[in-house]
Amino acid sequence: MRAEHALISPKLSPYFRDVYDHLSRHIETVEMSRDLLSGALDIYLSSVANRTNQTMKVLTVLSTIALPSVAMSSFFGMNFEFFPWIHSPNGLLYAAATSVTITAVLILFLKFRRWI
Numbered sequence: 001m002r003a004e005h006a007l008i009s010p011k012l013s014p015y016f017r018d019v020y021d022h023l024s025r026h027i028e029t030v031e032m033s034r035d036l037l038s039g040a041l042d043i044y045l046s047s048v049a050n051r052t053n054q055t056m057k058v059l060t061v062l063s064t065i066a067l068p069s070v071a072m073s074s075f076f077g078m079n080f081e082f083f084p085w086i087h088s089p090n091g092l093l094y095a096a097a098t099s100v101t102i103t104a105v106l107i108l109f110l111k112f113r114r115w116i
Helices: 013-076 091-112
Strands: none
């Protein structure tokens, strides 16, 4: 294209320049399309990551809310004489009330912090 060659006659030089111009225009179009597709892929991956983060936030809040009830039931599931109301006829009600109270306080705290 830029130099004289023995194999290409000077009459064909404008045609080769025209082919070179077409090829360079197509290469620029392909590169621009590649950049657009790369940007679209980045936006899609960011959207998927945001949805995953929202799901993980919900699961974390739910597990945090369930934690006091799980801990309370695991203590009462042991065969220890640990709690003062374990032999009381209302012991189950005390344990359930304690678990519900702790869970309610935790929910109020999470709402106060605007995590829910």
